[in-house]
Amino acid sequence: MKFGRVLATLILILAVSFSSLCSAAALKYGDRGDEVKEIQEYLIAQCLLNEPADGVYGMTTVNAIKDFQSAIGLEADGVCGNMTYRILRAAAYDEIDVTTFKLGDWVPDYELEISGEETDTFKSSGATIGSVLSAVSTVKEVAKYAGVGDVIKLGMQGDGVIDLQNKLIEHGFYDGEVDGICDADTVNALKDFQRSRGLAADGVCGRRTYSAFDGDEYYDESNSYTNGFPNYSRVVRVEATAYSSAQSDLSSYTATGTLCRYGVIATDPSFIPLGTKVYIPGYGYAVAEDTGGAIYGNKIDIAFDTVGECYEFGRQWVDVYILED
Secondary structure (H helix, E strand, C coil): CHHHHHHHHHHHHHHHHHHHHHHCCCECCCCECHHHHHHHHHHHHCCCCCCCCCCECCHHHHHHHHHHHHHHCCCCCCCECHHHHHHHHHHHCCCCCCCCCCCCCCCCCCCCCCCCCCCHHHHHHCCCHHHHHHHHHCHHHHHHECCCCCCECCCCECHHHHHHHHHHHHCCCCCCCCCCECCHHHHHHHHHHHHHCCCCCCCCECHHHHHHHCCCCCCCHHHCCCCCCCCEEEEEEEEEEEECCCCCCCCCECCCCCECCCCEEECCCCCCCCCCEEEECCCEEEEEEECCCCCCCCEEEEECCCHHHHHHHCCEEEEEEEECC
């Protein structure tokens, strides 16, 4: 009887802990622990966080959560509440496609009752507390796999990495082993290739890098890093985010009345006046035609055609070349 009570207590503790883990209720700046580490691993899987999951909810995690929330149409407050958690976890497990997801679409419910009884979602699948906990513990390994055409970064493995390494060999940038492991040598070769094509050398193989491999990237010998950019009057370093009219809460038109499209940026007019033509390495030519409530000083928002492209771009520092008229 005593053993039975101890076992029941342990199961109850597991259920309560897992319920808290799954709901990830209002995780926010300054929080620490396994729950934070879990969502960081999901963010890493979505290429929104470019640092190790350390279980500390710092500003990098806040910004990554904001980027995710913005991409899916949630209020970008940087707080990981239940809805943000559910969608983020579903995206990490490929249960939803974030590039086409819209608020109101079905999202799996991961919450368990405090008593330890499964919700209907888990009952229908026959999952148990143990099997679900096991699934959560293996998400890091799942997130590391890269198929052909997937976004690839340091530490990932799979057929996609083999394809990437072969592409780098074909273009003369990699002479290492084709082992399907994206190690430091592969990343360094990828950065060299990106620099040669005028791309941001971030060591992450995404849509634009794949396009460059296929010869489709906006690239001109006269505009490469080694031979100079188009005529420009000055260069400014800015913090850039991405947006798209495909996001459910955004208009199809800019502040100046033009169509929101690829090639438009939102700026603080006191910093980069509206109508200014610019060149952004890794993006191309653009015109300042939009503004935004969160865009001030040296911050810009770069327009893309799809939410997926926004998701891939994330948040990063870029050089903006102010072009001469």
